[in-house]
Amino acid sequence: MTDFKLPSLGADMDQGKLLEWKVKPGDAVRRGQVVALVDTSKAAVELEIWHDGVVQELITKPGETIPVGTVMARLAAPGEAVATALRRPASPAARKRAHELDVDIEKVAGTGPHGAVTLEDIDKAAVKPAAAAAPDRQAEMRKAIAAAMSRSKREIPHYYLSEAIPLHRALDHLARANAARPVTGRVLIGALQLKAVALTLRQFPDLNGFWRDGAFRSGAGIHVGVAISLRQGGLVAPAIHDVDRLGLEELMRALADLVKRARAGSLRSSEMSDPTITVTALGEQGVEAVFGVIYPPQVALVGFGRIAERALAEDGALRAAPVVTATLSGDHRASDGHRGARFLAALREQLQRPEEL
Amino acid sequence: MKPEELKAQVLKLLTTIAPELDATSLRADRPLRNQVDLDSMDWLNFLVALHERLKVDIPEADYGKLATLEQLLAYLKEKLPG
Numbered sequence: 001m002t003d004f005k006l007p008s009l010g011a012d013m014d015q016g017k018l019l020e021w022k023v024k025p026g027d028a029v030r031r032g033q034v035v036a037l038v039d040t041s042k043a044a045v046e047l048e049i050w051h052d053g054v055v056q057e058l059i060t061k062p063g064e065t066i067p068v069g070t071v072m073a074r075l076a077a078p079g080e081a082v083a084t085a086l087r088r089p090a091s092p093a094a095r096k097r098a099h100e101l102d103v104d105i106e107k108v109a110g111t112g113p114h115g116a117v118t119l120e121d122i123d124k125a126a127v128k129p130a131a132a133a134a135p136d137r138q139a140e141m142r143k144a145i146a147a148a149m150s151r152s153k154r155e156i157p158h159y160y161l162s163e164a165i166p167l168h169r170a171l172d173h174l175a176r177a178n179a180a181r182p183v184t185g186r187v188l189i190g191a192l193q194l195k196a197v198a199l200t201l202r203q204f205p206d207l208n209g210f211w212r213d214g215a216f217r218s219g220a221g222i223h224v225g226v227a228i229s230l231r232q233g234g235l236v237a238p239a240i241h242d243v244d245r246l247g248l249e250e251l252m253r254a255l256a257d258l259v260k261r262a263r264a265g266s267l268r269s270s271e272m273s274d275p276t277i278t279v280t281a282l283g284e285q286g287v288e289a290v291f292g293v294i295y296p297p298q299v300a301l302v303g304f305g306r307i308a309e310r311a312l313a314e315d316g317a318l319r320a321a322p323v324v325t326a327t328l329s330g331d332h333r334a335s336d337g338h339r340g341a342r343f344l345a346a347l348r349e350q351l352q353r354p355e356e357l
Numbered sequence: 358m359k360p361e362e363l364k365a366q367v368l369k370l371l372t373t374i375a376p377e378l379d380a381t382s383l384r385a386d387r388p389l390r391n392q393v394d395l396d397s398m399d400w401l402n403f404l405v406a407l408h409e410r411l412k413v414d415i416p417e418a419d420y421g422k423l424a425t426l427e428q429l430l431a432y433l434k435e436k437l438p439g
Contacts, residue, residue, distance in 0.1 A: 175417060175418075178417050179416065179417065179418070182408075182414065183401075183404050183405055183408045183414050183415060184405050184408065186401060186417065188397050188398065188401060189397075190397065190398070231375065231376065231377060231394075232377070255398075256398065256401075256402070259398050260402075284396045284397060
């Protein structure tokens with residue numbers, strides 16, 4: 001028997017409100033399956049489960065707000081006998097009412113003896129829950145960002161580095177490749193920058209991971225959190241998993257999908273909880289460089305500014321070339337400026353070899 | 358397609374990308390992306406939407422010709438049959 005607990009979906013989350021179960025007792029679930037929808041201050045998040053098993057009991061009721069770590073459900077291991085009957089205990093009258101009101105009785109939490117579904121439960125379930133209250137989402141998000149960023153600046157001794165990176169090779173490479181792609185398959189320079197960061201991080205595992213309980217732990221993969229501003233204000237930084245192993249077109253699709261879902265407020269729990277580093281690109285708003293605040297418990301943040309034409313001296317000649325300022329905010333507990341400088345230099349070199357990306 | 362009809366279609370697609378857009382305050386002769394706050398991802402999504410709705414494929418090399426709503430409408434008129 002295993003407990004399914006409300007996971008922490010980021011440093012700024014301490015509770016969540018269950019909106020909906022996507023499974024019912026008796027259902028077999030597989031690792032990675034979405035089992036519930038939970039409202040956090042930032043978005044409605046699809047909770048994934050991390051064990052194969054059979055749902056034994058749903059403890060949290062839709063509409064309940066619970067702290068992180070609360071046991072929401074119990075699972076039997078595959079093959080383990082499931083104690084609850086697969087069919088909900090309910091009176092014939094309740095079943096009849098459920099049928100009349102078009103209520104799925106298997107999804108109703110029973111309040112009668114032995115969890116039996118009563119007539120009253122059916123009537124309650126038939127009343128459609130009011131649309132998730134959104135008006136204070138913005139205020140909640142502001143509070144969540146305030147909490148995470150205050151913690152970051154209180155606990156993390158940041159150091160900041162910046163480096164001008166010529167992008168003419170990367171942009172030429174991209175323009176050539178995009179000319180052969182239909183509009184639906186076009187790749188943005190942002191995707192190329194993400195891939196370059198991820199590939200470079202392979203040689204810098206000390207920048208990719210978490211600072212927890214007074215020690216650094218490197219991430220299990222390179223899961224890059226992408227800072228996405230929301231049109232109504234605020235931002236989220238959900239992860240794209242294993243960015244270093246994705247092809248560029250695959251990465252672009254993942255990025256487009258993530259931005260779309262972030263703005264629609266529908267993200268998955270694994271995306272919210274496990275970024276190992278964050279990348280922010282504020283350049284499109286016109287700033288030359290961004291020195292970001294690290295999202296705890298991560299230990300680094302890479303920023304890209306505006307891509308602009310600059311005078312570039314290279315091989316003894318002066319030319320105009322598009323240049324971007326890349327920055328690194330590093331956690332000085334986990335790494336030193338020397339390592340950070342080597343990282344930015346390696347990133348600069350990687351972006352001069354776009355064919356590898 | 359009539360010019361007004363084309364403009365209405367384009368504004369409708371823009372609104373799906375930027376729901377807070379107030380089309381009446383949009384200046385057709387000023388830079389579009391700036392006014393609507395379209396980042397490169399929004400812009401690409403807008404072009405994909407145009408592609409799906411109007412069956413026009415706009416190459417990257419032509420982005421420079423599409424700075425304002427006026428220019429975009431003129432460009433689309435050229436590209437569209439009839």
